[in-house]
Amino acid sequence: MATGMIPRGSIDVLRDYVDVLLKAVGIDCTLYIPTVASFNTAETYEVFAKPSDYEYNVYSAKIFINWNPSTYKLKKFGLFVEDQLPVMVWFGNKATVVSGPDVETGTVTVGTVVAIDTCVKSYFSLIPEFIPDKFEDVEAFELVNVASKGFQDAIIRKVYSAVPRRVQI
Numbered sequence: 426m427a428t429g430m431i432p433r434g435s436i437d438v439l440r441d442y443v444d445v446l447l448k449a450v451g452i453d454c455t456l457y458i459p460t461v462a463s464f465n466t467a468e469t470y471e472v473f474a475k476p477s478d479y480e481y482n483v484y485s486a487k488i489f490i491n492w493n494p495s496t497y498k499l500k501k502f503g504l505f506v507e508d509q510l511p512v513m514v515w516f517g518n519k520a521t522v523v524s525g526p527d528v529e530t531g532t533v534t535v536g537t538v539v540a541i542d543t544c545v546k547s548y549f550s551l552i553p554e555f556i557p558d559k560f561e562d563v564e565a566f567e568l569v570n571v572a573s574k575g576f577q578d579a580i581i582r583k584v585y586s587a588v589p590r591r592v593q594i
Contacts, residue, residue, distance in 0.1 A: 440518045441518075443515075443517055443518060444487075444517040444518055444519055447487040447488070447489060447515070447516075447517040448487055448517075450489065451487030451488055451489050451517070452487065452488050452489070452490065452551060452555050453485065453486075453487060453488075453551075453552075454485075454486055454487070454488045454549045454550060454551050455483060455484070455485060455486075455523070455549060455550045456483070456484040456485075456486040456488075456516065456520055456541070456543065456547065456548075456549045457481040457482075457483055457484075457547060457548050457549065457550075458481060458482050458484065458541060458542070458543055458544065458547045459479040459480065459481055459482075459544070459546050459547065460479075460480045460481070460482060460525070460526050460527070462480075463478065463479045463480040463481075464479065464544070464546065466478065467479050467546075476590075479546060480525070480526050481525060481547075482522070482524075482525030482526065482527050482528075483522075483523040483524045483525050484520035484521060484522060484523055484539075484541060485520060485521040485523050486516055486517065486520035486521070486541070486549070487516070487517055487520075488514055488515065488516055488549060488551075489514065489515040490512060490513070490514050490555075491512065491513040491514075492512055492557050493510070494510060494511075494512070494513045495510075496510065498513070499511075499513070499586065502572035502584050511569065511570075511586035511587060511588050512566060512586065512587045512588070513584055513585070513586055513587075514549070514566070514568070514584070514585050514586075514587050515583070515584055515585075516541070516543050516583070516585075517541075518540055518541065519538050519539065519540055519541060520538070520539065520541045521536060521537070521538050521539075522534065522535055522536065522537045522538075522539055523535065543568060543583065543585070544568070544571070545568055545569060545570070545571060546567070546568070547567075547568045548565050548566060548567040548568065548587075548590050549565065549566055549568075549587075550564050550565040550566075551564060551566075552564075560589060563589040563590075565589070565590040566587040566588060566589055566590055567587060567588060567589075567590040567591075568585040568586075568587050569585075569586055569587065569588055570585065570586040571583055571584075571585050572584050572585075
């Protein structure tokens, strides 16, 4: 009796293909992923959480960006918006460690390539030459929604909607 499950080895190969593709055509970015502990603590504050409530591990990663997605494309991924269209982004499954609390505790070392799990409240920054003119004075974008494109529980890749990051001064 076939279950329709994809073997773990096939999933790993498909994830590697995503990483290879992004390595070839992706844009370099700095990716900030909140630590699990700070994310869980900030979630208890609900709507009162501030960006300073999060601690981030910093990675050097590759990203693919669709700056002008159509509403149809967003709905296809289950991302529903009203007025302003967000940016759609894809990350690979691995990134290079730059800094963060995990480096300070000795869990990982700088320059190590590790598996990453981007999530809502993560953000990324790009050098300005890759950012379209409609995002004047914006260098960082926050991930606000996630949609999985995968098979059953084996997520091959995730697509996110991102918006310019707003930070309290």
